[in-house]
Amino acid sequence: MTALLQQAYALQQQGRLADAQRLYDQFLRAEPRHAQALQLAGICAMQAGAPARAEPLLRKAARLAPDDAVLLINLAACCTALGRHGDALAAAEQALALDPSLPQAHANRGNALRRLGRAAEALVAMDRAIALRPGLAQAHSNRGGVLHDLGRLEEALLAFDGALALQPDLAEAQLNRGQALRLLGRIDEALASLDRAIALNPRDAEAHAARGLALHAQGRWPDALTALDAALRINPRHADALRHLGATLSALGRPAEALSAIDRAIALEPKALAGHYIRANALLELGRLPDAIAACRRVLALQPGHHFIRGRIAHAMLRMARWDGLAEEFDGVIQDIQAGIPAAPPLDLMGITTDRLLLRQGMEAFTTALAPPPPLAAPPFQDALGPLRIGYFSSDLHNHAVAGLMAGVFEAHDRARVQVTAYSFGGVSAHAQRRRIIAGVDRFVDVTAEDPASIARRARADGTAIAVDLNGYTQGCRHAIFACRAAPLQVNYLGFPGTMGAHFMDYIIADATTIPAGAEDGYTEAVIRLPHCYQANDAAREIAAETPTRTALGLPEDAVVLCCHNNGWKITPEVFAIWLRVLRAVPRAVLWLLEDNAWVAGNLRRAATASGIDAGRLHFASRVPPAEYMARFRAAELFLDTLPYNGGATASDALRAGLPVVTRLGDAFAGRMAASLLGNLGLTELVTGSADEYEALIVALARDDGRRAMLRARLSEAASTAAVFDTARFTRKLEAAFLAMHERRLAGLAPTTMDIA
Numbered sequence: 001m002t003a004l005l006q007q008a009y010a011l012q013q014q015g016r017l018a019d020a021q022r023l024y025d026q027f028l029r030a031e032p033r034h035a036q037a038l039q040l041a042g043i044c045a046m047q048a049g050a051p052a053r054a055e056p057l058l059r060k061a062a063r064l065a066p067d068d069a070v071l072l073i074n075l076a077a078c079c080t081a082l083g084r085h086g087d088a089l090a091a092a093e094q095a096l097a098l099d100p101s102l103p104q105a106h107a108n109r110g111n112a113l114r115r116l117g118r119a120a121e122a123l124v125a126m127d128r129a130i131a132l133r134p135g136l137a138q139a140h141s142n143r144g145g146v147l148h149d150l151g152r153l154e155e156a157l158l159a160f161d162g163a164l165a166l167q168p169d170l171a172e173a174q175l176n177r178g179q180a181l182r183l184l185g186r187i188d189e190a191l192a193s194l195d196r197a198i199a200l201n202p203r204d205a206e207a208h209a210a211r212g213l214a215l216h217a218q219g220r221w222p223d224a225l226t227a228l229d230a231a232l233r234i235n236p237r238h239a240d241a242l243r244h245l246g247a248t249l250s251a252l253g254r255p256a257e258a259l260s261a262i263d264r265a266i267a268l269e270p271k272a273l274a275g276h277y278i279r280a281n282a283l284l285e286l287g288r289l290p291d292a293i294a295a296c297r298r299v300l301a302l303q304p305g306h307h308f309i310r311g312r313i314a315h316a317m318l319r320m321a322r323w324d325g326l327a328e329e330f331d332g333v334i335q336d337i338q339a340g341i342p343a344a345p346p347l348d349l350m351g352i353t354t355d356r357l358l359l360r361q362g363m364e365a366f367t368t369a370l371a372p373p374p375p376l377a378a379p380p381f382q383d384a385l386g387p388l389r390i391g392y393f394s395s396d397l398h399n400h401a402v403a404g405l406m407a408g409v410f411e412a413h414d415r416a417r418v419q420v421t422a423y424s425f426g427g428v429s430a431h432a433q434r435r436r437i438i439a440g441v442d443r444f445v446d447v448t449a450e451d452p453a454s455i456a457r458r459a460r461a462d463g464t465a466i467a468v469d470l471n472g473y474t475q476g477c478r479h480a481i482f483a484c485r486a487a488p489l490q491v492n493y494l495g496f497p498g499t500m501g502a503h504f505m506d507y508i509i510a511d512a513t514t515i516p517a518g519a520e521d522g523y524t525e526a527v528i529r530l531p532h533c534y535q536a537n538d539a540a541r542e543i544a545a546e547t548p549t550r551t552a553l554g555l556p557e558d559a560v561v562l563c564c565h566n567n568g569w570k571i572t573p574e575v576f577a578i579w580l581r582v583l584r585a586v587p588r589a590v591l592w593l594l595e596d597n598a599w600v601a602g603n604l605r606r607a608a609t610a611s612g613i614d615a616g617r618l619h620f621a622s623r624v625p626p627a628e629y630m631a632r633f634r635a636a637e638l639f640l641d642t643l644p645y646n647g648g649a650t651a652s653d654a655l656r657a658g659l660p661v662v663t664r665l666g667d668a669f670a671g672r673m674a675a676s677l678l679g680n681l682g683l684t685e686l687v688t689g690s691a692d693e694y695e696a697l698i699v700a701l702a703r704d705d706g707r708r709a710m711l712r713a714r715l716s717e718a719a720s721t722a723a724v725f726d727t728a729r730f731t732r733k734l735e736a737a738f739l740a741m742h743e744r745r746l747a748g749l750a751p752t753t754m755d756i757a
Helices: 002-013 017-030 035-047 051-064 069-081 085-098 103-115 119-132 137-149 153-166 171-183 187-200 205-217 221-234 239-251 255-268 273-286 289-302 309-320 326-338 346-350 356-370 401-412 432-440 452-461 479-483 573-585 600-610 626-635 649-656 673-680 691-703 705-721 727-746
Strands: 388-394 418-424 443-446 466-469 489-492 507-511 526-530 560-564 589-594 618-621 638-640 661-664
Touching: 002 017, 002 035, 017 035, 035 051, 035 069, 051 069, 069 085, 069 103, 085 103, 103 119, 103 137, 119 137, 137 153, 137 171, 153 171, 171 187, 171 205, 187 205, 205 221, 205 239, 221 239, 239 255, 239 273, 255 273, 273 289, 273 309, 289 309, 309 326, 309 346, 309 600, 326 346, 326 356, 346 356, 388 401, 388 452, 388 727, 401 432, 401 649, 401 727, 418 452, 452 479, 466 479, 466 727, 489 727, 507 727, 526 727, 560 573, 560 691, 573 589, 573 600, 573 691, 600 618, 626 649, 638 649, 638 691, 649 661, 649 673, 649 705, 661 673, 661 691, 691 705
Parallel strands: 388 418, 388 466, 418 443, 466 489, 489 507, 507 526, 560 589, 560 638, 589 618, 638 661
Antiparallel strands: none
């Protein structure tokens, strides 16, 4: 029998673990109480990745040989692999009671203490192991893991480097080193380390998952997806990989698949906070708003101070027109922002307040919480020769409102003065608007698959002098491109009507209405004011020739139709209460709103009924193609604007279609957009300064058919000549703004507030 045991051990040494295990089993059937054979068979099972098979063998051996400290060390390692950290600690301490000089026993004790959340004690144990055997690479790696847990990442990195100096092929140390580098923002180095870890151990699901997370952090979402899929092929129950898969699918605009991945992760780890947050956002994307609110509240139950979640709840409630408890959510968000807590994502916050200083505080907190990557080296400096190279960056260069506003500007740029490149990261589109934009710029570059640093490097190599962010903090944004510094000057324009609160954005383009003199304190960017209106417009914007009848639109023929086709989340309880009072004061009037989702119409009708207004006076429109949407504005008498977030492109479209807009002036950019448009059309009497003025003006106009007719006539005349709808004229002013910024830069001067003449 001894020969059989020796043969099994020889096979084990050769790495033929299955063959060795068969011989150990044969031996143990004959001699089931042979402690050495039990221990060797247990170690063989551990080497084969089967700790559950190894544990009873090692535990039986320990009962037979209770004084074998090395056996107890192996048992401790096995228990750690099984996640039974209390048992691992007990075994390690038994070994140390037998021989306190065993470095591996101290290391195993440290591992168990770390897993039990006792990091400070674990560090002492690791230090003791290293003091006893400085060349124990695994102990250095494990010590780095403890320092990582303690948030001492630079020290952890030194420990991992020390382990690799002793044992370059230690895959675990390469993996942990990559994790630390990622958290330090050194993503390229992290990926190099993780690639080495995978080369050393291609079947390590943890390394593939870590690589996926690093790629996600770079915005390389397709590559991240590949890495996470690799992790899950190895271990389909890897909860962290499933969570990151959900986040990546969400970033790729695939929320249904994201939700499926996240639900699998939550089933495995129900209390993992990140999964519930990703799930809440996926549900919001899918429009499953009640489920999204419930998911947000689950996040708050797990972590009451979780960033952004209160704003997400308020936004979902606004989208549904579900207002019970909404005031409390608003108050909570505002109090958190005032306390420096990033309680709401930017657009959510803009739907809650028009206070420009509070918005700046919230945007700065949001930007800080994102922990943007460190900038690349100083960008190249374009001299004064040749056309000024402008780069427009956007995820919306397809069938989108921003593309609709900018398409004509791209075409109208003076190629003797500027050279235009569009950097698109919104995926592939075959829409006619996309084709028009491609034809209207000098270069169109699809960078969807590239990470932010690569996009920034590409823009620099192209000699971009001014990088224009058309997204800001809107859906699909890639703010990290600008954090990496894509150009010497970076400009926040059009897509996001407010400050980004980011040190890496130099200018915001506005006008004298959207950011008046004295209001610059609400913006971290230097303000550059165009002389007429900040908003680009396309003179070729198509309006369907045929106006649909009111009957076709479901509207009463003889009513005064008061229209608001702004997104539903812009309608606050205060705004809606004013509209209901208008209906009470003007019996002929009806409201015509946009039906964004399945809940809005029902909730608004119930609110009307509760206020004594016939719910039948509320009518709802579905979304239709742009040309039809523009034409149906002609079926209304007035467009009623919202606050704190005005209509931007929507108000512009209504005015272009000949529909007068009544607005109420806010404090911040988003609450002053319609006023800017109206001022440039000579209709400043439609801009009100308070809730009472707004209500009174709507009532007066709704009662006065003649006055409304005069307004329509004035609007029609003004729209044909106003600068706001003259694309070529607007583009010359925009170019003047870009040249003024650039000339100031060439003079070695910092960005500053400027008014373009």
